[in-house]
Amino acid sequence: MSFIEINNLRKSFGNTEVLHGLNLKIARGQLAALLGPSGCGKSTLLRAIAGLNSIDEGEIIIDGRRIDGLAPKDRGLGMVFQHYALFPNMNVLDNVKFGLEMKGVDKKTRDTEAKKMIDLVGLAGKEEAYPANLSGGQQQRVALARSLVTKPDVLLLDEPLSALDAQIRVQLRGLIKSLQAELGITVILVTHDQEEAMSMSDYIFVMNQGHIVQEGSPTYIYRHPQSEFATRFIGDYN
Numbered sequence: 698m699s700f701i702e703i704n705n706l707r708k709s710f711g712n713t714e715v716l717h718g719l720n721l722k723i724a725r726g727q728l729a730a731l732l733g734p735s736g737c738g739k740s741t742l743l744r745a746i747a748g749l750n751s752i753d754e755g756e757i758i759i760d761g762r763r764i765d766g767l768a769p770k771d772r773g774l775g776m777v778f779q780h781y782a783l784f785p786n787m788n789v790l791d792n793v794k795f796g797l798e799m800k801g802v803d804k805k806t807r808d809t810e811a812k813k814m815i816d817l818v819g820l821a822g823k824e825e826a827y828p829a830n831l832s833g834g835q836q837q838r839v840a841l842a843r844s845l846v847t848k849p850d851v852l853l854l855d856e857p858l859s860a861l862d863a864q865i866r867v868q869l870r871g872l873i874k875s876l877q878a879e880l881g882i883t884v885i886l887v888t889h890d891q892e893e894a895m896s897m898s899d900y901i902f903v904m905n906q907g908h909i910v911q912e913g914s915p916t917y918i919y920r921h922p923q924s925e926f927a928t929r930f931i932g933d934y935n
């Protein structure tokens with residue numbers, strides 16, 4: 698059975714339907730990419746999973762539990778966006794601890810868990826630093842630590858690397874892969890970057906205009922692009 702299952706998900710904004718009845722299945726522990734051009738509906742789908750967008754039709758099931766009626770905080774998810782949403786007035790440690798405070802974890806455990814996670818993302822020693830004094834890559838490391846400290850089952854990433862320099866992007870790709878392995882989390886990565894999807898994911902959903910036009914392993918999709926769109930879109934990658 699799939700760990701994440703989405704059935705017939707539809708979403709409109711006003712009279713415009715942007716997700717046209719999507720079906721996805723993702724196995725536990727995998728990193729699945731939603732790959733497609735700007736405007737195709739990737740963020741809308743991710744936000745629907747997170748509960749930040751309502752849905753008009755369909756169901757979202759994680760680990761056998763229907764989550765689409767639940768409040769965002771009860772869905773067991775962590776999320777990181779393209780633009781670091783860190784609290785500028787809090788240092789790294791407090792930013793990471795924030796998620797645990799919301800959950801009512803006691804002070805001592807909050808401290809130990811946050812420090813462990815800061816260590817795991819490679820920022821040991823930066824606990825007292827403020828976001829303004831960190832590089833873009835370091836800020837995304839903090840954002841990862843903050844979303845993972847609550848031990849979510851699923852991590853949702855919306856173009857988390859696209860604002861970073863090429864070299865830093867490669868480092869962070871490696872970090873995300875190692876966190877996936879070490880923590881055993883299931884990751885959904887939204888990206889318009891073919892190379893990123895190809896190099897990071899276990900499974901790819903190619904999206905276009907609110908539809909999933911193809912899915913499969915990176916090698917499968919590269920070798921057997923099914924639609925003219927997939928050929929054109931994936932063909933840019935080499």
Ligand code: ADP
Nearest residue numbers: 710711715733734735736737738739740741742
């Ligand atoms: P992507 O993340 O793939 O670039 P989005 O999911 O952001 O695409 O957007 C898909 C479509 O939905 C676009 O046409 C966009 O303009 C529209 N859209 C997204 N959010 C809203 C909103 N809050 N209100 C109206 N239209 C929206």
Ligand code: MG
Nearest residue numbers: 739740741855
């Ligand atoms: Mg988007």
